Amino acid sequence: MPPHLSARALSKSYMVQNIRTEALRQVSLDLWPGEMSLIIGPSGCGKSTLLSLMSGLTRPDSGSVHALGIDLGKLDDAARDAFRLAHCGFVFQGFNLFPALTALEQVQIALDYLDVPHAQAVEQAGEALELVGMWRRRHLRPAELSGGEKQRVAIARAVVKAPALLFADEPTSALDSVNGARVTDLLRQIAHESGALVACVSHDPRLIARADRILEMEDGCLIRDRRGPAPALPAGAQA
């Protein structure tokens, strides 16, 4: 099976007040569907930059990203936006939920952007909430949910359109260790059951045991790439 995402010799630097920071130096990697890869490393080593380049949110200074066989560097901004809308889901540390919307509406709204008919959007949103164990709390607004529950709603919103590529940037950093572990297990379960490629950034070494693959970064470079110790979740397992 070919990789769903191939990065080659990716480099990115930032200039701030005449000081250049090399955030990423010649990073190459392949990611496959059905796997949850964890990108770890110390603060400032380039993890978020790598995720941003791989998802087409940012352009590299040099190097290339092929995602689902498409060279993202050849797409103009509008085409990259369309690619992300169609194929990518994102989960961020701050949940990014709308305060006024219920859990069901938060998820349903992701389908409105894709012009999915209302009744179908409600049904799919319900299924996504079921997947993350939040169906029974679908009428609640963010202020009425715990941090772990909010992150599960955010994950439901990211997966409701069945993206081939799911990117998570520090999805557990606002959570205690129990909820952090549950959210990580859920991301892995989604990779295994839906076949999505899941790339997750974290500086939390406790998550290493829960990933299929661990990519370790230091100073803008990928310094280690290994398989995780986590056994596959049994079919139908609840994270």
Ligand SMILES: Nc1ncnc2c1ncn2[C@@H]1O[C@H](COP(=O)(O)OP(=O)(O)OP(=O)(O)O)[C@@H](O)[C@H]1O
């Ligand atoms: N938009 C930006 N402008 C200037 N410098 C940036 C920008 N984004 C990242 N950097 C710098 O690039 C380097 C890598 O940042 P990045 O956010 O990718 O690291 P990280 O490993 O995700 O860090 P953390 O774990 O703290 O979130 C850092 O030195 C950071 O200060």
